Amino acid sequence: MSPADSDVDLRALLDSIQEFIIAKDGRGRWLFVNRIVLEAYAMLGFDYVGITDAELIELFPDHAQAFAYNIETDERAWRNGVATQIEKSFMGPDGRINTWEVIKTPHFDAQGGRQLLTIVSRNVTERKLAETALQDSERRFKSLAYLDALTGIPNRRSILDQIVGHLAVASPQAECALFYLDLDRFKAINDEFGHEVGDRLLVAFVTRVSACLRPDDLLGRIGGDEFIVFLRDTSATTALALAERLCLALQEPWTLQDIRLATTSSIGIAHGTAGSLNVHELIRRADGALYQAKRAGRARVVLADG
Template identity: 40%
Template sequence: MESSRTACPALQADQLRHLVDAIQEFIVLKDGQGRWLVANQAVIDVHELHDIAYLGMTDLELGELRPQFRAIFEYNARTDEDAWRHGASLIIRKSFLGLDGRINTWEVVKTPHFDAQGQRHQLVIVSRNITDQQLAEDALRASEAKYRLIAENMSDIIGLLTADGKVDYVSPSIEHQLGYRSEMLLGRALVDYVHPLDSDPWAEALQALAQEGHSRHILECRLLTHRGWYRWYELTLTPTASAIAIAIAIANNNSWDQLLLSCRDITERKRYDEQLQALAYRDPLTNVANRRLLLERMGEVLQHATRSTKAFAVLYLDLDKFKPINDTHGHDIGDRLLIALAKRIDTLLRPIDLLARIGGDEFVVVLRDVSASQAEDAARRLCDALQQPWMLDDLSLRTTSSIGIALYPDHGDSVHALLLHADQALYSAKRSGRARIAFHGSESGFP
């Protein structure tokens, strides 16, 4: 028991050290003569003290060892004396080049402690980065006309959220972006304006911030405009709580006072991404799925069928004598016929089914959760529909289609096996004549 009691203070000191080093604010403890007793990792990193035995040294001595920071150390020594003379907590501000490459402004609180005889004992120094706050204060001190001009014409939306996700401030630019006057949103929960499909990522972001406390989170979601439609935005969420506030808030399961919100319109980028997606996954002529998307979706259907022990069917079809139509009437008519063919097939499919063009006049249909008889019925309806006339301007064409059918799991247990067997069944149907249906394994097709 004695040994465990003596180990506890060391363990507690080690834990306290890790906690102090985790704080991003500067923390320094000095004795009455200005010698350094404690400094957290943030101070060591900024002043490049990793290879220096800084404990027991004064700022002026450290300035000799790190001349690039001499002016800062000399300033520290002068303001330490100001705090001792003041006899109570002294708040000052200082600015210097930070590790992020920009001028950072820090609010420094220096609190002197005296012993029972009134002599200098220790000086506690806590520095907080208030660069963003300083920038905001500088903007407010600028002329009202200039500030209004900037705020009302900026493209991004800037705001502050309370701990429960309500709007505490939003820039006037929201009127240009979403059509709301900024005062209309004050006190409203921002989630009320988030698209329902994006509400879960929004909630997850807030939860992550509450758990991590100090980190920044970026997500993409749609926000509702006053006209009732949505626009895509990239949202950057940054906690603004101080280290002390974070420590208090963590105990209450919330780790930030306010949340700085920045919204950038990415609607055009999303539209461009959708166009790229269409080029990657859609047939450019008919706008149905291409081979790449077909293989991906068939893989998903195969996994679903394996888990649910349900069957599905793969139908392979083409237009009989498509080449003569192209040769006689030209490729423009041939392309228009393929577009019309895809539209007619699509009208006969369910929302859960998939139609893909895999080349030329060859199409594949994937029917989910069907039996052999249901697959046959669907193939018959397609065969009948594709024999009906095609009216392309003043030109009337008649065609037929043959269809090969492969069933999962009877005719294959992989995507490529099912496609191969459906293709082989198609040629069995063609050998029996036009406008015919054939299952894999059958020697001939049937009408």
């Protein structure tokens, strides 16, 4: 095989590679590029040998920003003196962001002068999309771990963690209150109308409760039709007044599509200071007060004894 045949084979090989391959001399003049580079810059048939990116800005203004970025990052690689990785993103012809991973490697002569800059770029768009999808999936998984799937509010684990976190940093004298509440006759509604209607009622219940709470109040679902509300920096008087308003609002009839339901809610309240009660004691006392409210006839509020 003659040297000429060998050169032709090497060119064909490099042109078949779907990665950018570029060589520039120490003054930034293009010495070699493979076909995919010429296609990307709409330079097929152009005699590029000896041209610089600064000159290409004038000749191919549609790609001026890319050539300017080349100049900037080439210089960065020369300053670093070692292979330098750069990530480059731009809007592709397919209407999505294309991301390229670029490695620029400077080569110096024996005296330390700039001799050759080799550049290899590969399209990592699919990898980036996969990484983004994985990150989104992880975020959704973490969200599901802390949110109730039906209502979208914090689940038991999340609401308890939030309360524990508040009690840990609050002043020991800071007052707080916890409501334990549920829907009266919820099991009977589920039995009569089915779980789908029961689920709709729970979602509507959360919406109505949320509308009655203050911005800093915390609402979470413990399980089934049982919920807790945590009120920071709240006196017993204020907590009782809010619970009474909430209990009254929850007595209004529920209209779920073509079904009209009449049910109420009972609320048990535990009140104390951040330094005197932990979350489990708050829940125990509020649950006991809720039991008293139900025994007293439902649709009412009971404040646990201090």
